[in-house]
Amino acid sequence: MKILVINAGSSSLKYQLLDMTSKDDLASGIVERIGEDMGTMTYKTDGKEVFEKPFPTHKEAMVEVINILTDADKGVVKDKAEIAAIGHRVVHGGETFTEPAEVDAKVIEGIKANIPLAPLHNPGNLTGIETAMELFPGVRQVAVFDTAFHQTMEPKVFTYGIPYEMYEKFGIRRYGFHGTSHKFVARETAKLLGKPLEECNIVTVHLGNGGSLAAVKNGKCYDTSMGMTPLAGIIMGTRCGDIDPAIVGVLAEKLGTDVAGVEKVLTNDSGLKGICGSNDLRDIHARIEEGDKQAELALDMACHKVRQFIGSYCFELGKVDCIVFTAGIGENDPEYRARTLSGLESFGISVNNDKNWNWDRTPSFISDDDSAVKVAIIATNEELEIANDTVAVLGL
Structure with missing residues (x-):
């Protein structure tokens, strides 16, 4: 059974079969610069290849994806009819x-209704869904939401300390993101621990150019670091994370700009x-080696902030x-991992230096045996999590 996973942005389209x-x-691959004079498609079937051509809309990008998947020489399916279902990141x-949720008219309206909460993302996600529905008539489609995993948070956790009517009228609250990743990793961690997920308390630390943490209590999200938007939480590549809102x-005032300019x-x-x-950790490490204090x-600031969230989540969960x-x-x-968790032995967290520096890419512990x-x-x-959700929702 083959599942196609689509992640459509405002000017990009990632896919994986x-x-x-x-x-x-x-x-798998990605089409970038959709709507510009010349786009770029990077794809991998039997090897990584790149070519450029105009992609005026997501439809042309999706057609090219289908062409590659069904190519007589390099394609991996004889016909697009071999694709059992399509899962979409929203x-x-x-x-x-x-x-x-399986995509239908009601789901599409729900995604549209949430555009004000993610004006840069949901429209592109929706375009990907509508394009796939047009090009794959009759093929069932599933929307998988980044925020869904965090919907188990309690009101005391997700409600902000602002007038409550702001939540009631405008939906201003903590939502959290990277939920698909946190969910996947929490389940895989439970397997590694040899315990049912519902018996596990886990702190998941998703660190990329954007990053977030989640406190997973008895297998469900209890708290997460991002907020109403992906701007909150830890210090990220180009995002500030938590700051004094008065800033x-x-x-x-100081920059002579409006709120949008500050954002x-x-x-x-x-x-x-x-x-x-620089937001590239490779460059930052190289500069540190050269004695660059900045x-x-x-x-140090980035690791300090992650460490703070880990500490607070350990207290919230009680037992971790x-x-x-x-990521x-x-x-x-x-x-980064070593700096974040150094000196925590008295709290029962002991990282093994050799395991940390020589991780073999398989799911494994890097802590001391007695930690x-x-x-x-x-x-x-x-992508695999979205595919798994697609199979589960459709009962395939």
Whole structure:
């Protein structure tokens, strides 16, 4: 059984075709710069290839994806009819969607209704769904929401300390993101622990250019670091994370700009990039080796913030079975992990230096054998999670 996973952005379209029997990635790629004079398609079937051509709309991009999948020489399916179903990533489900949902008219209206909560993401996600429905008539489609996993948070956790009517009227509350990754990694961590997920308390640490943490209590999300938008929480590549909200007004006055102008600074020019001029950890590590104090400060600040969230979540959960790192930085940066968890032995968290620096890419513990709280690294696979959800929702 083959499932196609689509992640459509405002000007991009990522895809992956998975064999759900073997869980193998049969083909994957991304189309970028959709709507510009010349787009780029990067794809992998039997090897990575790149070509450029105009992609005026997502429809042309999707047609090219189908052409590659069914190509006589390099394609992985003889006909698009071999695709059993299509799963779509949707960034924001608001309070409308607490689970993945099969796409129908009501689901499409629900995604549209949540556009104000994710104006940069939901329209592109919706375009991907509508394009796939047009090009794959009769094929069942499922929407998988980044926010759904976090809908188990209690009101005391997701409600902000502002007038309650702001929540009632405008839906202003904590929603959280990266839910597909947190869900996948939590389940894989339970397997590693050899326990049912519903008996596990886990702190999941998703670290990439964007990053978030989740406190998973008895298998369900209890708290998460991102908020109403993906701007909140830890210090990220270009995003500021949590700051004093009054700073927005101060910057608007000092910079002579409006709220949108300040949001642009906080989203695109802050975080690691704002502190040291770079949001690439490889560059930052190289500069630290050369004695660059600003790069050192940026990394220290980022690790400090992640450490704060881990500490608060350990107290919230009471008992923690495992702290698990995932995503681009979480999986590939041993120095980041080491700085974040150093000196916590008295709290039962003891990282094994050799395991941390020599991780073999398999789901495994990097903590000492006698560490009361296990520490693990598990590679996330959001596409596989979306495919799994698609199969489950449709009962395939």
